[in-house]
Amino acid sequence: MDDIGFKFQAxxxxxxxxxxxxxxxxxxxxxxxxxxxxxxxxxxxxxxxxALSLRANMWFIALEEITG
Numbered sequence: 001m002d003d004i005g006f007k008f009q010a011x012x013x014x015x016x017x018x019x020x021x022x023x024x025x026x027x028x029x030x031x032x033x034x035x036x037x038x039x040x041x042x043x044x045x046x047x048x049x050x051a052l053s054l055r056a057n058m059w060f061i062a063l064e065e066i067t068g
Contacts, residue, residue, distance in 0.1 A: 004040065008047040011037050016057075029061045038062050 001009070015033035022028050029035075037044055045066060048059045 004043050005047055008037060008040070008044050012051060025058055025061065028058055034062065038065050041066060 011033040015028075015031050015037070018033070019028045019031050037048075045063065048063055048066075051057060052059050
C-alpha cells in the first residue's frame with residue numbers, strides 16, 4: 001500500500017470511530033477526516049471503491065464530490 005492508501009486507511013478509521021454515533025449523513029460527511037479524504041482527490045477513488053466492496057459505507061457522497 002502506498003502513502004495515499006495508508007493515509008486513507010488512517011482517516012477512514014478515525015472517521016468511522018468518531019461518527020459511529022451519528023445517524024445523519026450530512027453530519028458524517030462534514031467530519032474533518034471525511035473532508036480530508038475528499039480533498040485527496042482522484043488518487044483516493046480506488047481506495048474508496050475498495051472500501052465499498054468490503055462494507056456498505058457512506059462513501060457515495062465522497063465519490064460524487066470527487067468525480068462530479
